[in-house]
Amino acid sequence: MTTLDTLEERAQTRSAAFGADALIVCDSLVRIYQSEGIEVQALQGLDLLVDDGELVAIVGASGSGKSTLLSVLSGLDVPTAGRVRVGPWDLMAMTPAQRVQYRRTMVGFVWQQTARNLVPYLTAAENVAFPLALAGTGSRERAARAAELLELLGVAYCAERRPGQMSGGEQQRVAIAVALACSPRVLFADEPTGELDTATSHDVLEGLRMVNRELGTTVVVVTHDPGVSEHVERTVAIRDGRTSSEVVRRRHTADDGTEHVVAEEFAVLDRAGRVQLPQEYREALELAGRVRLALEDSHVSVWPDKPRVTPSRGPATGRHAAVPEPSRGEAASDQEEQR
Numbered sequence: 001m002t003t004l005d006t007l008e009e010r011a012q013t014r015s016a017a018f019g020a021d022a023l024i025v026c027d028s029l030v031r032i033y034q035s036e037g038i039e040v041q042a043l044q045g046l047d048l049l050v051d052d053g054e055l056v057a058i059v060g061a062s063g064s065g066k067s068t069l070l071s072v073l074s075g076l077d078v079p080t081a082g083r084v085r086v087g088p089w090d091l092m093a094m095t096p097a098q099r100v101q102y103r104r105t106m107v108g109f110v111w112q113q114t115a116r117n118l119v120p121y122l123t124a125a126e127n128v129a130f131p132l133a134l135a136g137t138g139s140r141e142r143a144a145r146a147a148e149l150l151e152l153l154g155v156a157y158c159a160e161r162r163p164g165q166m167s168g169g170e171q172q173r174v175a176i177a178v179a180l181a182c183s184p185r186v187l188f189a190d191e192p193t194g195e196l197d198t199a200t201s202h203d204v205l206e207g208l209r210m211v212n213r214e215l216g217t218t219v220v221v222v223t224h225d226p227g228v229s230e231h232v233e234r235t236v237a238i239r240d241g242r243t244s245s246e247v248v249r250r251r252h253t254a255d256d257g258t259e260h261v262v263a264e265e266f267a268v269l270d271r272a273g274r275v276q277l278p279q280e281y282r283e284a285l286e287l288a289g290r291v292r293l294a295l296e297d298s299h300v301s302v303w304p305d306k307p308r309v310t311p312s313r314g315p316a317t318g319r320h321a322a323v324p325e326p327s328r329g330e331a332a333s334d335q336e337e338q339r
């Protein structure tokens, strides 16, 4: 007989298996903010897996939950519900001391505001050496590490300059070197190109790619920058606090030996079986409220409740489902995305 205990056990087993091999696991993450008596659901059951060594971009309209997700992953914020793990660290169950340790050893950060990343009265080399000094590293080793990282990021010529003597892009590349000083396994970058022009953004994103390739550091970059997907293999779109779609870029060698990059867009099926249909699909077929689902040999089809043309292979035996009417919030974020 199925008891409450067996159901709980089953749910826990399933939860533990989800992302067992991944470096970063976000499992049904919920973050609710209370603000002046109003509840805001910034994350609404978000699932995300990132493998060791991946370079992933997270994109989404303003207010979709990107910064909230990054605050949780960087150990600055605790979600309301769900499960979040980075390497061996369970971010829901860390003590304040463990949180400090996690932030010092496991992860590095680059923020949008260049002033937040660098100490203004230290040179680039001193900025990179600073976290190493705090960790007790000897001065010769600090200098060698600073030189190596500034070289890797293509800003060795800035070593003796202070932030005020560097361009925004140079400052951000030095900031990446600072974030990597203590050899974190994961680098989080929050809008690192937000204050930069297109050409300079390109250099910073290439810097992140270089770090990922040369040092094997896992990189998660949150951005509005539409050009980001050219620099990463995987772009995850967040919408209304959930992962909604992914663009995966793969290298493909044609028969004549030429190499092409093929980008494919996927919808994300969450663990409860939900998929977000793109707005243009919903509008094209007037999908709203109820829809019909039909299981075909190799795929599932979605039909309007009242088809405008009678389908030849009708979904008479299919299942019926409900598509929520777009809420005001959804409509707003769609407009944001189109802008």
Ligand SMILES: Nc1ncnc2c1ncn2[C@@H]1O[C@H](COP(=O)(O)OP(=O)(O)OP(=O)(O)O)[C@@H](O)[C@H]1O
Pocket (backbone or CB within 6 Å): 033, 034, 035, 040, 041, 042, 060, 061, 062, 063, 064, 065, 066, 067, 068, 069
């Ligand atoms: N401290 C807070 N208190 C109340 N609501 C918050 C708080 N932080 C974020 N929110 C709300 O949570 C939702 C998600 O915000 P978040 O900052 O994560 O989005 P975002 O995708 O990073 O947006 P942006 O690109 O504009 O930075 C928004 O509706 C926001 O207003």
